Amino acid sequence: MREIKVAAAQLGPIQKAESREEVVSRMLALMEEAKTAGCNLIVYPELALTTFFPRWYHENRAEADEWFEAEMPNAATQPLFDKAKEYGMGLSFGYAELTEDGHHFNTSILVDPQGKIVGKYRKIHLPGHVEYEPERTHQHLEKRYFEPGDLGFPVWRTMGGIFGMAICNDRRWPETYREMGLQGVEMIVLGFNTPSVNNLRGAEALNQRLFHHKLSVQAGAYQNSTWVIAVAKAGSEDGNHLMAGTVIVNPDGEIVAETKTEGDEIIVHACDLDDTVFGKETVFDFKRHRRIEHYGRITAQTGVILPPED
Ligand code: CDV
Numbered sequence: 001m002r003e004i005k006v007a008a009a010q011l012g013p014i015q016k017a018e019s020r021e022e023v024v025s026r027m028l029a030l031m032e033e034a035k036t037a038g039c040n041l042i043v044y045p046e047l048a049l050t051t052f053f054p055r056w057y058h059e060n061r062a063e064a065d066e067w068f069e070a071e072m073p074n075a076a077t078q079p080l081f082d083k084a085k086e087y088g089m090g091l092s093f094g095y096a097e098l099t100e101d102g103h104h105f106n107t108s109i110l111v112d113p114q115g116k117i118v119g120k121y122r123k124i125h126l127p128g129h130v131e132y133e134p135e136r137t138h139q140h141l142e143k144r145y146f147e148p149g150d151l152g153f154p155v156w157r158t159m160g161g162i163f164g165m166a167i168c169n170d171r172r173w174p175e176t177y178r179e180m181g182l183q184g185v186e187m188i189v190l191g192f193n194t195p196s197v198n199n200l201r202g203a204e205a206l207n208q209r210l211f212h213h214k215l216s217v218q219a220g221a222y223q224n225s226t227w228v229i230a231v232a233k234a235g236s237e238d239g240n241h242l243m244a245g246t247v248i249v250n251p252d253g254e255i256v257a258e259t260k261t262e263g264d265e266i267i268v269h270a271c272d273l274d275d276t277v278f279g280k281e282t283v284f285d286f287k288r289h290r291r292i293e294h295y296g297r298i299t300a301q302t303g304v305i306l307p308p309e310d
Contacts (some may be wrong), residue, residue: 007034045191087114122149181224222253225279
């Protein structure tokens with residue numbers, strides 16, 4: 001048995017005017033709850049420190065730099081690192097990263113219980129668009145403000161297991177999980193900010209959006225025999241609603257815990273990393289069953305190439 005007690009720490013809405021310090025104090029309150037519940041790891045959402053700013057258009061791209069962190073930890077986030085270390089708890093959260101040489105990424109980090117950053121991931125599947133598009137009910141400008149991640153899908157040996165990260169839209173792509181599955185991942189932690197409304201298809205119901213989210217993470221967990229911790233930022237940010245649906249999914253693809261609200265809320269589950277072994281040694285024993293001679297298209301092309309017409 002290799003048990004790790006995880007708190008999936010959903011954040012309610014963060015308004016545009018809310019400061020990093022105010023958000024961090026909310027995150028610390030959730031950490032306190034996780035400590036009381038005996039957790040070893042706490043996972044927060046994508047872009048946890050600010051509102052979901054890619055919905056706001058800045059004609060001058062540089063104006064968006066106010067949402068980015070040039071250092072991690074920094075003065076605002078240091079208390080998270082300090083408290084987690086004091087509690088002997090691992091930590092993961094997402095933020096907008098501005099590198100020393102001026103690159104912009106949608107990033108998440110994994111911090112071990114000693115307070116050391118052991119893993120960094122930069123979001124690879126960036127949704128949305130670059131320019132203002134008036135036909136959309138709201139903007140989703142991730143492609144304007146971020147570059148695609150340049151670190152691949154690494155995994156890290158820490159906290160007695162093999163951990164990986166993904167961010168929001170990454171969870172909809174089977175390649176995300178399989179890249180980490182091929183490195184033996186046992187727990188994937190990911191955060192998301194998913195608008196409740198499709199900005200090009202208003203008729204799409206919230207239920208359907210929650211269904212697609214769960215379908216994706218449950219399939220990724222099952223098909224790679226890994227735990228998946230998927231954590232939302234939820235509720236109405238300055239009138240823009242984000243769905244909840246924070247879940248902990250076991251290596252059989254089953255949801256074992258789910259949030260009930262759209263506010264700051266933790267859900268806790270004791271995850272045994274040894275539960276990943278059975279799937280990895282049987283139906284998803286990749287070495288025995290994968291047929292890579294037939295998978296060439298997956299890395300050779302992006303878009304669809306139709307067969308020739310008769
Ligand atoms: N932050 C995201 O990546 N959101 C996307 C939305 C735009 C669909 C998501 O996949 O949830």
